[in-house]
Amino acid sequence: MNYNQCVKAIHTTFGDKKALAYLYRLTLETQRLEQLVKAVVELTKELLQWCRK
Secondary structure, three states: OOHHHHHHHHHHHOOHHHHHHHHHHHHHHHHHHHHHHHHHHHHHHHHHHHHHO
């Protein structure tokens, strides 16, 4: 299930007010996940540089 499908399912299942609250939380968690992925990429780059020495 992709992001758009999740959004549609939330709107279909819950009322507007609840859907808005869930979508807000989903947005926050997506931003948090993006930060974690960026950190993993940076750590991987550092590890590769360290392994090449």
